[in-house]
Amino acid sequence: MRPYQELYESGELKERAEKAAALLRSCSLCPRNCRADRTKGPSGACRSSDALKISSILPHFGEEPPFTGVKGAGAVFFSDCNLKCVYCQNHEISWEGWGRFHAPEELADAMLDLQKQGCHNIDLVSPTHVVPQLLKALDIAAGKGLSIPLIYNSGGYDSVPVLKLLEGVVDIYLPDMKYWDAETGEGFSGIADYPRHNQAAVKEMFRQVGPIQINKDGIAQKGLMVRHLILPNRFQETFYILKFIRDQLSREVAVSLMSQYHPGFKARDIEILNRPISRDEYDTVLEWFEELGLENGYRQDLSSPGFGLPSFRRGAESPFQWEESGNNEQGAVARGRGAGCGIIKQLTSPWPPFLRGNISEIPLWRGVSQKFPPGKGGSRGV
Ligand code: SF4
Numbered sequence: 335m336r337p338y339q340e341l342y343e344s345g346e347l348k349e350r351a352e353k354a355a356a357l358l359r360s361c362s363l364c365p366r367n368c369r370a371d372r373t374k375g376p377s378g379a380c381r382s383s384d385a386l387k388i389s390s391i392l393p394h395f396g397e398e399p400p401f402t403g404v405k406g407a408g409a410v411f412f413s414d415c416n417l418k419c420v421y422c423q424n425h426e427i428s429w430e431g432w433g434r435f436h437a438p439e440e441l442a443d444a445m446l447d448l449q450k451q452g453c454h455n456i457d458l459v460s461p462t463h464v465v466p467q468l469l470k471a472l473d474i475a476a477g478k479g480l481s482i483p484l485i486y487n488s489g490g491y492d493s494v495p496v497l498k499l500l501e502g503v504v505d506i507y508l509p510d511m512k513y514w515d516a517e518t519g520e521g522f523s524g525i526a527d528y529p530r531h532n533q534a535a536v537k538e539m540f541r542q543v544g545p546i547q548i549n550k551d552g553i554a555q556k557g558l559m560v561r562h563l564i565l566p567n568r569f570q571e572t573f574y575i576l577k578f579i580r581d582q583l584s585r586e587v588a589v590s591l592m593s594q595y596h597p598g599f600k601a602r603d604i605e606i607l608n609r610p611i612s613r614d615e616y617d618t619v620l621e622w623f624e625e626l627g628l629e630n631g632y633r634q635d636l637s638s639p640g641f642g643l644p645s646f647r648r649g650a651e652s653p654f655q656w657e658e659s660g661n662n663e664q665g666a667v668a669r670g671r672g673a674g675c676g677i678i679k680q681l682t683s684p685w686p687p688f689l690r691g692n693i694s695e696i697p698l699w700r701g702v703s704q705k706f707p708p709g710k711g712g713s714r715g716v
Contacts, residue, residue, distance in 0.1 A: 337502040338484060342476035350499050351469035357496070358384045364416040364462050365493050365531040378463075380416045381431065386467040387413035389426075389433040391444045393453050398590050398632050400546065400554035401485065401508070407457035408448030408482070410441070416463045417489045419512075419523045421565075421601035428460065429599075438467060442474035454553045455483040455506065462488050465496055472503070483555055491528055492535040497542070506546070507539035507558045511579075514571035522565075522607070533578060536560060545586040546630070559588040563595055567606040569615040573622050580626050589631040591619060611636075 341347040357363050358372045370378035377383070393406030401407045411424070413433030426432045436444075445456050461468055472484070483505035490509035511532055513519045519528030539558050546557035560579060564572055572591075579587050593616050601607040616636055623631060 336481055336483070336505065338472060338505075339476055339481060341502055342473060347469065347473045347476060347503065350503065351466060351473050354466035354469050354496065354499050355384075358466055363465055363493065363496055364491055365527065366416060366491075366525070367493075379418070380414050380463040382414045382463050384467070386436050386438065386441060386464055386471070387431065387433040388436050388441065389413045391441075391448070393448065393451055394457060397457060397487075397508075398559065400548050400552060400559075401455060401457060401506075403454040403551070403553045405452035405454060407455055407485070408445065408451075408453030409457040409459055410444070411459045412461055412464050414463060415460050415489065417491055417523050417525065419489075420599065420604060421522065421595065421597065421607055422599055423596060424460075425599045438471040439474055441468070441471035442478065442480075445471070445475045445480055446478055449480060449482050453482065455485050456480070457485045457487055457508075459487045460489065461486055462492050462496075465499070469499075469503070486539075490532045490535060491523075491525060492531070492539075494534050494538045497535060497538045501542050505543070505556050506554055507536075507543055508561060509536055509539060509558075510561045510563065511536060511575045512563065513568075514574040514578075518565075518568055518571060533582070537582060540583045540587065545584060546588045557588075558583075559590060561590045561592060563592045564611050564616060564619055565595055565607065566597075566609050566611050566615065569611065569619055572619045576619075576622055576626050576628060580628055585627055585629045587628075587630065589623070589628060591616075591623065591631060591633045593634040593636050 338347060341350070354363075360369045361367075361372050361378050362369065364380075366379050368378035368380075372378060372382060372384045375383050389411040391408075391410050394409035395402050395406050397407045397409075411427060411433075413427045414431050415422075415424075415428035418429060422428050448456060458468060472480070484503065485506040485508050486500065486504040487508040488510070490511055492509065509532075512523065513528050513532075516526045516529055520526035536558070543557050546559050547555050549555050562572060562575055576589065579589060593611055595611050597608045597610065613636060616633075620633060
């Protein structure tokens, strides 16, 4: 029996949902701590009310292999977001709020339908601002027989007290670690304190679930995987994030090193973000991963820039063109390999040659220049 089923049986899941719902009257569901009364309508930085708005619910083949498997992750894409990232590939739902309102009972039935379709999990995408509503839906779904793992797939700007309400509820945490520098958090997501809260949140997630556990079929059942999207001209921050994972969590923590950055949305107008990452940047990051002694992770090919970019206006059922039908080549590859949004490979293949190039002179955000790699003349005292 899954822990969330036990919490349902004891009645505690319902109590947790009620405790979380109380936070909506003076919202502190995320570290922005807006104190908005969301029961009165859309408010706060996420512009959400206490209603549950969802963009898409579908078997999704764009997650890492242990989540996608062969039948897909059972993805629920929530509308709106507590982050406002200038390069967001899901900006149609995160910034513009595309989606349809669902009653908790509807979401519960949708989750059960994903389970019936064979999905390996329920993959809650950008759930931070709707924790109360999804707990209520989960309580209903657990009562009707939901039993597959629950993934909390967030941007990583989560509140520790709210995460404590999710202990024993969430099986798998899949948070981003986006930035190490406060200036970058402020510049690219409008939140200077992202790193501090993100690090505290990921530590709490790891305390609850530990390293990722995969069953004999290669499907994740429990644990933490950290996602990190490498940004052009900011890839040096990756070093500190990887070092944090090694030193503050564990070498065993799985890290998904994502190369799929695409200069879309507002990033087109920001000079240092207006290009994909380079081969040099990605290879350097892979080298750091190895040098730091991290043991578990996934990487993406650089060969398909822009591959997997969704359009949530195309229709709630098919935001990912390659998932709409298995006819195109990328869709076939994605389905067959349990990948997507670029092709993700387990880090067991030989490392590419180290192409450090001239990285020590790459200018950083706001023109600050810094010696890299850290620890080899760097100035931050790692
Ligand atoms: S969930 Fe929304 S309203 Fe609540 S604190 Fe975060 S951004 Fe503000």
